[in-house]
């Protein structure tokens with residue numbers, strides 16, 4: 001069928017119903033990911049993608065729309081007209097207004113001839129439509145034992161709304177059939193972190209409070225709110241990034257070795273990490289968290305407006321576009337080891353990385369260093385823009401004398417592995433189709449994350465203090481550097 005066939009397990013026959021099928025996520029991520037999977041020959045020949053949305057379109061019109069809008073999101077080297085045309089044959093369009101039951105009868109007519117196929121309902125819509133969609137799916141008797149529902153963030157605005165979403169999903173689908181997506185868990189390097197930790201022995205004895213001084217997790221973006229002003233202003237960086245992507249990443253860094261890659265074995269360990277997070281009280285919030293909002297500045301040399309000048313943002317908005325915080329875990333492995341988390345829009349660079357700082361040597365025996373301790377070892381796991389793992393250590397500078405210099409071991413994935421990198425959404429979609437829930441959040445994890453985040457939101461709201469301004473193109477407010485330097489550390493900011 002296609003070039004570049006991999007040895008990956010093919011999916012079973014499936015009907016994938018994409019609610020919100022004409023939306024941005026579908027066009028930018030989901031359809032391009034499915035195209036790649038098709039091109040690799042891993043989608044079963046009997047696999048349909050049914051786009052369901054409100055637009056008045058027919059299948060032909062939808063296929064044309066997809067051809068226009070998806071192309072720029074597929075790397076040119078992977079785009080082949082013949083393969084794309086073949087892929088288009090899988091696409092079916094159905095006009096669906098989530099509030100109209102007769103539209104679900106039409107969907108049922110499409111699905112019912114194939115009860116033996118895996119059926120995935122992917123809700124790529126606003127959460128306000130989850131309830132009517134689920135109710136209509138149930139009323140039309142579409143939930144078979146092979147049916148699954150996949151849901152995207154935002155999964156709630158706070159703990160109560162997250163619980164309400166979970167309740168309405170639970171009323172229609174058993175928990176094992178619910179796939180809650182956090183696309184960070186689908187990223188190659190997050191997977192690699194598991195391989196690094198649990199496929200090797202030598203990190204494990206060091207991966208604890210005796211050897212690690214602190215951990216930093218940074219997700220810095222240089223983009224602003226990119227036309228999502230209205231959504232973003234009701235959300236803010238803590239809900240948009242920390243509650244999900246950063247806490248999930250922290251879980252993978254901090255969890256105990258699971259007994260297997262079995263979905264519940266992994267999710268039980270992640271849940272324990274979330275439970276071990278020390279609550280940040282209202283009293284501590286001003287010392288342990290920093291929230292910021294960008295002002296006009298320059299992004300990679302180009303002048304950009306401030307957050308409050310962006311379309312759809314009120315001139316007096318108090319929404320944070322930056323968060324830095326110090327988290328701690330109350331457990332034997334990590335007690336006393338700070339985890340500094342930081343994320344923001346319009347920062348100096350786009351970089352996502354996890355940095356494990358090991359403790360310094362206790363004394364320096366090298367006189368030429370003038371009593372200064374050698375730099376501590378650090379393991380830098382970079383997810384973006386490029387994927388790499390670097391281990392920094394001290395070595396002797398060649399020549400006379402005994403001068404030490406930091407050098408690094410570089411695990412360069414791009415040159416070691418020549419195979420195409422699988423994007424997060426492709427991996428996750430294939431896992432939903434194959435029925436592998438390890439990389440998806442269980443209900444209790446989602447709620448535990450909200451339980452930790454919510455008091456911070458309340459304390460910020462109660463304080464009435466505005467977010468600290470920072471210039472677009474900088475590394476965030478000065479208070480962010482102060483947060484970490486108070487403990488004698490500084491943010492890892494290296495290109």
Ligand code: BG6
Pocket residue numbers: 153221240241352384
């Ligand atoms: C999304 C957020 O979940 O993640 C966005 O809503 C953010 O605001 C994006 O830009 C970042 O994802 P990535 O994969 O580009 O790091």
